[in-house]
Amino acid sequence: MAGQATKAAEAPCEGADCKLFELARSAEVKPAGVKVISDPPPLDPAADDWPEDDTPLYEARRKVYPQRVHGLYRRIKWAVLCVTLGIYYVTPFLRWDRGPNAPDQAVLLDLPNRRFYFFFIEIWPQEVYYLTGLLIIAAMALFLMNALAGRIWCGYLCPQTVWTDLFQTIERWCEGDRREHLLRDRGGWTMERAARLASKHFLWLMVAWWTGGAWVLYFADAPTLVRDLATLNAPFVAYLWIGILTLTTYTLAGFMREQVCLYMCPWPRIQAALTDEYALNVTYRHDRGEPRGSVKKSTALRAQGLPSGDCIECLQCVHVCPTGVDIRDGPNLGCIQCGLCIDACDAVMAKIGRPARLIAYDTDLSIMDRQEGKPTIHRFVRMRTALYVAIIAVVGGLMTFTLATRDAQSVSVIHDRNPIFVRLSDGALRNGYTVRIANKRPERREFTLSLSGLAGSLVDVVQTRDDGRFVVEVGPDQTREIRVLVTDYVDFPPASTPITFHLYDTATGERASASDYFRAPAGG
């Protein structure tokens, strides 16, 4: 048995897992600045010579001065920034005609009336399951992005990334690009530097204020609220939220920046647990880049037929990185996968006449395949990507179907808790119910109510009797609560009889129903 186990342990493994295992085993881990001491002598904590450990518990922040860069991924980031910020700032002002009795704001969270309007969709509080569906779709979309190309969300779409990008651009306008900014910071205070700093913070505060201001416009009629805010007639809570969001945007995008990604956001940790070996990530192709060295040195080495990589140690990829990461060190929690280092390195490669994409969206598996002379294959269709797409399709399909076929009216019933039933003087039994009728149309409607499941019973809708008919009028886009008394004249009814209330629109015949029970004393 032991021999078999040894044999199994030594047997060459196969497939992607084996490649990664080999890669990990061969990797040389040398944390910078850490001296590894083998077999340290035992220390006695009670002894006087116990060494003082002055190592700080937290690493001090190194300020990042990201350099301006041009290229494909920078252009993609500009486009995403313009589209996402445009949507955010403009959406509250879009109008959507829903008729005379409904708000005409296309996207509105009407908290006082407990409604959410999204263009032609109106969500009522009892339809909150649509929110659950949306959250499931959003989570699956995030997982899918991650399975296809790593942290696309972090690099391009996350609000923290978008606003930080905008704030860094303003910083460059006011304080210059990386080198200029560094020199100014080290050069002490001058009037010019103070003026530049003041203008930067003023612009940051303006953007932060617009951000907070736009947010509150989603909760009320935007043009009216803008006018009320300008004339100081808006409710205090609106000013309060604008203040809070101005402060958080200014702090998170202006000062905390990459620290939010590194220390506050849970997604990098979750993402790292969800990824697999086939997900494309911004990768330094070390098979091509190493051994690195200056152009002069590598030219000399190549002239002698000695190995020399394409990386010329120019550090441009590090200088443009908004989180200060050196992608050449391998996968890093701080890398938001924005692709800016690809643009920077491509520009360097173009200048020195070497092929582009020394840094690229790639996988370690592809690198190993290339090293072994095999063709690289990117597997986008995998079990997990198919599963994510299937869940999105099923949940999205269900939501679309239920939205398209949902009723414009609904009825819900709550049985009285105390007393559960009442014995009347003539021997009949009576149960009381609270019935809520919802009219989801923007016009006033009339409904009648009937009961099934209890033959010979009498239904009495308290205070709504009209010419002998039970007619309940419900205002546009409103609900109405009524008291309903059901009286049963059967001598010995069962303790619990299932009954159904039926609601009919008197004009259109549209209907809805709700089930409950008629209660009687056990044993009659």
Ligand code: SF4
């Ligand atoms: S930009 Fe390219 S060449 Fe320059 S250090 Fe980075 S990887 Fe090497």
Ligand code: SF4
């Ligand atoms: S290492 Fe490259 S991809 Fe990662 S955050 Fe920095 S610039 Fe973006």
